[in-house]
Amino acid sequence: QKASKEWRLNKGYHNDFAQAYRLYTLALAGSPDMASMNRLRETTGISNESKLRLAAAYALAGQKQAAQTLFNQSKIDETNQNHYYYYGSPERNKAMALETLLLTGNKQRAFKMATDLAKNMASDQWMSTQTTAYCLYAMSKFAQQNGGKGVEVTYSLNGKSQTITTAKSLANRNLDIKNGSNSITIKNTKSNTLYVRVLTSGILPIGQEKAMQSKLYTNLVFKNRSGAQVNVSKIAQGTEFIAEITIRNQTNERVENLALTQIIPSGFEIVNTRFTDFGSFGNNVADHIDIRDDRTNFYFGLKANESRTFRVLLNASYLGNYYLPGMQAEAMYDNTYAARTLGQWVEVVKE
Structure with a gap:
């Protein structure tokens, strides 16, 4: 007031x-x-x-x-x-x-x-x-x-019948589908009108991600502390290196509320220096930085045609083969700004 x-x-x-x-x-x-x-x-x-x-x-x-x-x-x-x-x-x-x-x-x-x-x-x-x-x-x-006064429905999925009875105006059920063809039959047993939607979702198999760039350009390279590029497809255990992430606004308009996420494979560790005597590594500039065990999230805005580079210090910690997911960036309130890169397999080996 x-x-x-x-x-x-x-x-x-x-x-x-x-x-x-x-x-x-x-x-x-x-x-x-x-x-x-x-x-x-x-x-x-x-x-x-x-x-x-x-x-x-x-x-x-x-x-x-x-x-x-x-x-x-x-x-x-x-x-x-x-x-x-x-x-x-x-x-x-x-x-x-x-x-x-x-x-x-x-x-x-x-x-x-x-x-x-x-x-x-x-x-x-x-x-x-x-x-x-x-x-x-x-x-x-x-x-x-x-709204109507409840839902009364019988449905059959691949020959198996189920009944839904509720006083609410909305009901949903998870459907256990099988590979190949599936069939579903639905019968409304009340006098009201029933609207039905069948929704599907899934995750692409590893290595089959779809790279895309819309109004944003992104690039990821790995370097040592001297600035030389590092090949992470096979890297020695204990190696400390830097993920250098570049993003550029390719339009002539400012964009706000960008979210950039880089997930790391489980064989790598993020070296978080913010709470050590070394201070914050890389002097990354963003509205908010969220460092977690398996990823780093950056939230920021970009002026027209502005580029920004973020650096994350990593360590190849555990022996084995791991998958490095692609980088993702998007404007949280404008889906025309988005970018995704492809992932790759990496291997941590003994020195």
Whole structure:
């Protein structure tokens, strides 16, 4: 409440959305700040995202007419990429709009919005975690108001029958499939409409990864402390060497929230010098660095056409053959930025 009363518009940071969400949260908690809500509504130039959140706040506060007026002033399909701080997207805006329609009692418009949103969610279209979470949240609210009264289903997988009976509007089961052809038969024994999806997932066999580069260039080389390249396909036990990882933004736009992961084989060990007298090795610059037993994660942003190099100190510790996975990099909220490299087999041998 103190923050909402002290808020002032900062167009550089587009903080009107932060204020709208703050006011929505207060209203959701049963303590609406009507004065701050009215002040934000009268502020010129607030974003569509802000209008949708503020409309929901008014609806929660019982001011449905004000909520409907704000809702009518917004554009559902619009997203402003300048509001990157808040991870907006057209689908997230639709989810926020669906919640507002439910709160204001617009059942007919809510049903159409939910149908459109469901099509987007069921497609192969990529969604960020923020968009996915809000879509699921809004659809769960829609299901609470309009969902069926439970599920009663019988299904047969490869001749083996099972029954599902639940009062909930959602049920899922793991299917044990076999190599080759499989068949499944499903029968809905209730009078409601049932929507069925069969989802499959898997992991490619070792050595069959798919290398790709989209808007990002990545490269990994291994060197000794003198800077000479090291061949890790066969390396002597006890050798200390450096993994030098380079990543470059190949676009003319800045990209934020990049995550780069390099997993090491179990025969290597990461030499973490941050807690020793040697200090942090490599002087790596990132927003956050997460060093674990089997991998190093870097989180950072890159300016247009900027390159950055990270160095990780390693030791070939255990004799044997091991698989070195490829490097992975991606923008966590923009799937058009991604890169993967191929892995390789390595061998640690006696000196």
